[in-house]
Structure formats: structure tokens, C-alpha cells
Amino acid sequence: MTEHQQALAADTTEGPAQEPPAQEPPAQESAAQEPAQEPPAPKDRRVLRAALRWTAAVAVFAVAGAGTAYGITRMERTDVPGLATQSDGRWDYPPLAKPPLPSGSPGPAAESNPAGTHHADLRALLLPLPKGAKENKALRGTDGWLPTGEFLKEYAEKEDREDFGQHLTDSGLRHIAARGWTTGDGTRTRIYLLHFDTAAVVETRLFLPYFSYKDPARPLRGAEQVEDDASFPEEKAAVPGVQRSVYDETAPRGAEHDRQAYLAAGDVLAVVLQSRKGTAHAVPFQQTVVLQSQLLG
Template sequence: MTEQTAAPADTAVPVTGPIPPAPQDPPALPAQDPAPAAPRPPRRVLWAVLRWTAAVLVMGGLGAGTVAGITSMKRTDVPGLATKDDGRWDYPALTLPALPADAPRPYSDSNIAEIHHADLRRLLLPAPAGATVDKELDGGWTDIARYASEYGKDDRADLTQHLKDSALRHIAARGWTMPDGTSSRVYLLQFNSVAYSTGFHDELYEDDSFPLPLDRTAGPVADPGWSSSDGTEATTVRVYTESETGAQEVRHAYVLAGDTVALLVQTRKDAAGAKAVPFHQAVVLQNQLLG
């Protein structure tokens, strides 16, 4: 028998039979696709959106600017909204003059005599825009003779004497002429108290309805266009026109306001005559300054 010898330990022993497969890594999981991105709008759509946005912003800005411009304009400056001229004159803004220290208003409870303590000249109605101011009646003081010249020649002497005998303090006056030829004169006669001013006011009336006629007039009649509601509670306002008009039309009014009597006169020497609207406007404004 043949002896078999053992192979050395470090000698490779051939392996017979099938070879097992080498171990393999576990199969990798399939990679997940990233979430699909939102589809981009076409470039034309983007430009359209941008254009419309810009247009809206521009129109909004123009609209706001237009509104701001209109609200800052006068009504007569806005096309289509201009107020039709009704004949009123353009007066400067009226303001009451400051009173001396501790002086009461003319109609306050502590002012029984109803004295206007403000400078009487500052209470005169100012001349409107476009007027030519009378150099003799420029808003300062005037005398009795100038005031009496507004009345008929037969009445001036008695009127002058009455004023000299009364407690008249002074007379302020202003006159002007408008481009259409309308002449206006305003006189403020201030007395020592309301008692004296009321006495003179009543003396001007021949009866309870009509006052002493002015110079070169056909006789006064109550102005049918005047409303008593246009006055103030503290004053008495009476407005007159002529019963007949001749070469000129004369309108006049009296305002009894505390210690002061105002006479307003407007005349115009043509067929159109003195217009009612500007005269009533002057009476209302002068009454507001005194009342």
C-alpha cells in the first residue's frame, strides 16, 4: 500500500467542487427623482404682467395728482365747474380790527351804550378789486358838510345843524368807482352812545317808512329785492331804491349798529342803472363789519 504523506501546513490545498459565489453588496435603492419644478411662465406673459403693473401704478399716480390738483384749485379755475358771474364784486377778505385792551364788543352785556371801541376807519368796507378810490373819501375822516352833500339842497342846512347839536364824535368815509361807471360811497357816523345814534337815525325819516330823499333822486321806495333776513339780530338795515329813475339810478341803505349809523350809496349814470346784486353785497358786508 502506498503511504500517503500529509501536506505541509502552508501548502495550498486545491479545493475541489463548486466555488460559492463571492458575497455582493446589497442592491442600491433606486434614486428618487427630485420634485418637479413649477413650470415657468412664458417670457411674453412676464412682460405683459410687468407692463400692466406699471400702467396701473402710473394711472394711479396721475389720478391722485389730478385729484390733488383739482382740490387745490378754485372752482372758477376748473373747466366745467366755473360759477357763472352773477355780478358780485371781488372784495378782499374782511377781518375785524383788534380791540384795545379790556375793551368789550359793541353788543356784549357789559357794553350798555353799544360803543364800537375799534378804530371806526377800520370798520369801513374796503374797495373791491378793480375800483378807483375816491381821493376825497379815501377811508379817513370827513366832515359834516361832505356827508350833508348827499342830501337835497333844501335839507342840508337843517341836517347840518342837527348833527352839530348832537353828540356826534366823527365821520369816516370811503368812496370808489368801478370800471362800469358805478360809483359807491360809504359813511360811518359814530355817536357817544346808541341813544344818540338812534335819535339821529329816526330824524332821517319823514315817516315810519321812507327816509329823507338823497340829492337828485325822485324819492326813495323800499327795495323789493332786499330781504330782512340778510341782516343781523343786533343791527337794523333798511334798503331803498328810487320810485322813478332819471339820468342816473340811485340806491342807498342805512345800517343802525349800536353807536354808529352807516349810509351806503351807489349810483350809475346809464340805462343799465345801479345793479341790485353788488349793492346788496356791499350792504351785507358792511353790516357784518358793524354787527
């Protein structure tokens, strides 16, 4: 018996009979009178699901593509790996790979290597020639080791060369590995890696006293007036484990413009020099310095 019927029964016992109110037809009956809509055919459902999937996929790729494009447009050219254009000015270097270390030997920046020793062959740590460059074979030396006197020819005064050479000997210079080349635009590059016993010797006896100020204490031949290279991107081009001083010639006296960098990387002092008639361009110089730093770091 429904609640409504129970109420009516109670009323009949308590008072005179009253006509029950007209009852509305149940909702189920009214719904049953409306024509039922047939469910979509299985084929229609598959088409609908496929359309929804394609729409979602297109939306995802559109968002991802827009994000990537925005990221690249917001990055500096040197921040995008592999991005180089003809106007970029960078040279085409071969892929770089550090030589394998002897078994069990740590890298120069490892905590277990406080002396900063480069256990790899120093000659294998020289930056290779960029595409199209002509090698300066005179810098190969004997078996890849350059006499100290050939390196000292880069410096200006005879007395200064003698004094610096003696200082290198007193500091325990072991040997020098060097490489040089000339590119099609006439830029001459020379890289010298001077190997000592410890990182402390390189830092305290050479880098800090000679090459950590606004101008190097040992002026190069033909580049006596230099200053800090303000065009060099110091933070972006930083390499862990490598200290760096970079100089630009301010008032070239000769036909060539010179740029120079000195790197303290463990037990190695690296000297990177570039010269060119007119102007030595900043971009290939920066590229060369950073890549050589990465090989030594």
C-alpha cells in the same frame, strides 16, 4: 345608560320582550359620510375682506356725495360760501377782518356794553375796495376824517342840508369816516360812518325818526322819489345787532339810478349809497350793505 335603554329595561320587567324598533344612524355618522368642505385659504379670505371694505367705502362716499350735491342744489347762491360765478354780479372783495379791540374792551353788541360803543378805530371798520375799483380819494378827508359839510353834499336842498347838519351837531356827532370808489361798470359807491356817543342817540334821534319809514325823511340829491327796496333779502341778509333800512329809487329824474341803505349799529349810523347810469344793480348793492353791516356788528 341612555333614556331609550332605560325604557327598554323597564319594558322587560313589566311584560314580554318586544323587538326594539330599528334605530336610525346618528346624525353625526351621516354627516361624517358627506365629503367635508375645506375652509377658504387665508389669501382668499383677505381678498374677500378687502372687497367688502372697498364696497362699503364706495357706498358711503356715494351717499355722502349725493347728500352734498342735493344740499347745494337746494341752497340759494348766496347761501353757499365762496360760490360766485361771472353772471352772479357780486364783486370780488378781499377777505374781511375786524380790527383788534383794545385789551378788555367789549364789542358793540356785548351785554357788558349797553352804550353800543365801538372801541375799534372807526376808519378801520370801513369796507375795503373790491378788486379793480378806483378809489374816490376826496372822501378820505384829513387823516381819514371827513368834514360834515362834505357828507351833507349828498342831500338835495340847501336848507335841508343846513337843517340836517345842525341836527347832527345837536345829536353829538363826533366825526365821520368815509370811503368811496367806482367800479369798471361805472357804479359809484360811497360809505359814510357817523360816530355818536351812544347807541340810544343813533336809534332815537336819527334812525327811527329819519330812516325807518317807507321813504327817508332826508332825500338824496337826484333821488327824491324812493321806496322800500323789495329786492333786498331781509331775513337772509340780517346781521345781529344792526338795524337796517334800504331804499330804491322809483323814478330816476337824472341820468343815474340810486340805491341807499341806512344802518344803525351801536353808536354808529352808516350810510351806504350806490349810483349808476341806467340801473344800479341789486346784487353788488346787497353784497356791499351786508359786508359793511358785518364789520359794524
